[in-house]
Amino acid sequence: MSFVTVGGEASSRPTFFELVAADRLLPSLKAAIAYSLSVYAQRRPSLLRLLDHEDELFFLISAWLHRGSLRASDASFAEGLYALRRVPAARRGAEEGAGGLSPQQRISTLALLTLVPYARAKLDGLHGRHAPQLRSLQALGLQPPPAPAARGADGLADGWRRLALRAFLRGYPCVVAVHEGSRFLYQLLYLLGRSPHYAPGLHLLGLTVARLLEWWYTSGEQALGERAALTPPPPPPPLAPAEGGIQLPDDAALCPLCRSERKNPALLAPTGYAFCYTCVHRHVSEAGACPVTLEPVKLEDIWRLYPGM
CATH class of the missing domain: 3.30.40.10 (Zinc/RING finger domain, C3HC4 (zinc finger))
Structure with missing residues (x-):
C-alpha cells in the first residue's frame, strides 16, 4: 500500500493525507473565527450579537470562499489551497484540462459544502440543549412529562412539537452514527485504493478529487529518482x-x-x-x-x- 504515487495517471490521485488536511481546514477556521470574536467582544460588547449567530456568520463566510474558489479552479476553498480540484468521475484519466464542472455541478457542490455543515451545526446545537434534560430524567427512572391535553389548535401543535422533539433526541444520535460511519468507510476504501471517492458526498455528485498541478508533485520526485538511478563515475x-x-x-x-x-x-x-x-x-x-x-x-x-x- 502506497500513500504517495508518482508518475502516470495515478499521479493525479491525491494522497489520503492531503484530503484529510483539506477536510480539516474549514472547521479549524471556524474555531479560529469564533475565538477571535470572543476576544474582541471583551472590548466591544456589540460583537456578542455575532457570537450568538456564529453558525450563520460562518455559513456566509464559507459560502463566499467556496463560491470564489469553485469559479476559479473547480475546487472548494480548502482544496484550492492544497492545489486540488474536483473533476467528474467519468472524465478521470482524460486529457488534462479537458473540461471542468458544469454550472449545475458547481451549484450542487456549493450547497453540499455550505448547507450540510450549517444544518449539522444547528442540529448539534439543538440536540446539545435538550439531550441533557432527557438523559437526567432517564437516569432517575422518570419519563418526560406527557403532552398536555389538546385544547384547540395551539394545544395540538404543542403536543406534536414535544413528540417531534422526543423523537429527534432519540433518533439523531443514530443518524450521526450512520453518517460518520459512512464517511469512515469511504475514507478507508479510498486509503486502500478500492474507491475513487473520498467522501459519500463526492460519490453522490459523481465527482472525484484530483491534483491541480501534477508537475508540482512529480517533477521533484522524478528528479530524485533519476538522480538515484545514475551510476557513480569510476575512480x-x-x-x-x-x-x-x-x-x-x-x-x-x-x-x-x-x-x-x-x-x-x-x-x-x-x-x-x-x-x-x-x-x-x-x-x-x-x-x-x-x-x-x-x-x-x-x-x-x-x-x-x-x-x-
Missing part, C-alpha cells in the same frame, strides 16, 4: 609507479610492502594504491611518501577501506 586511475619505488606484486590482493594478503586494507588517497593499514602507516610516518610513486603524502591521506568498497 581515477592510480599514478604510475616511479623509478626507485617498490615493485607491485603480481597478485592485486597482496600488500606491496609486506607481500602478503592485506590486513585492515587502507588506501593512499593521492596515489590510489592499497596496503595493509599498519604497513602504510609505518612507511608514511617514516618516509612521508608513497612507497610506489614516491609522491609526498601525509598520515591524513590514509583512508581505511571497508568490505564492498
Whole structure:
C-alpha cells in the first residue's frame, strides 16, 4: 500500500493525507473565527450579537470562499489551497484540462459544502440543549412529562412539537452514527485504493478529487529518482609507479610492502594504491611518501577501506 504515487495517471490521485488536511481546514477556521470574536467582544460588547449567530456568520463566510474558489479552479476553498480540484468521475484519466464542472455541478457542490455543515451545526446545537434534560430524567427512572391535553389548535401543535422533539433526541444520535460511519468507510476504501471517492458526498455528485498541478508533485520526485538511478563515475586511475619505488606484486590482493594478503586494507588517497593499514602507516610516518610513486603524502591521506568498497 502506497500513500504517495508518482508518475502516470495515478499521479493525479491525491494522497489520503492531503484530503484529510483539506477536510480539516474549514472547521479549524471556524474555531479560529469564533475565538477571535470572543476576544474582541471583551472590548466591544456589540460583537456578542455575532457570537450568538456564529453558525450563520460562518455559513456566509464559507459560502463566499467556496463560491470564489469553485469559479476559479473547480475546487472548494480548502482544496484550492492544497492545489486540488474536483473533476467528474467519468472524465478521470482524460486529457488534462479537458473540461471542468458544469454550472449545475458547481451549484450542487456549493450547497453540499455550505448547507450540510450549517444544518449539522444547528442540529448539534439543538440536540446539545435538550439531550441533557432527557438523559437526567432517564437516569432517575422518570419519563418526560406527557403532552398536555389538546385544547384547540395551539394545544395540538404543542403536543406534536414535544413528540417531534422526543423523537429527534432519540433518533439523531443514530443518524450521526450512520453518517460518520459512512464517511469512515469511504475514507478507508479510498486509503486502500478500492474507491475513487473520498467522501459519500463526492460519490453522490459523481465527482472525484484530483491534483491541480501534477508537475508540482512529480517533477521533484522524478528528479530524485533519476538522480538515484545514475551510476557513480569510476575512480581515477592510480599514478604510475616511479623509478626507485617498490615493485607491485603480481597478485592485486597482496600488500606491496609486506607481500602478503592485506590486513585492515587502507588506501593512499593521492596515489590510489592499497596496503595493509599498519604497513602504510609505518612507511608514511617514516618516509612521508608513497612507497610506489614516491609522491609526498601525509598520515591524513590514509583512508581505511571497508568490505564492498
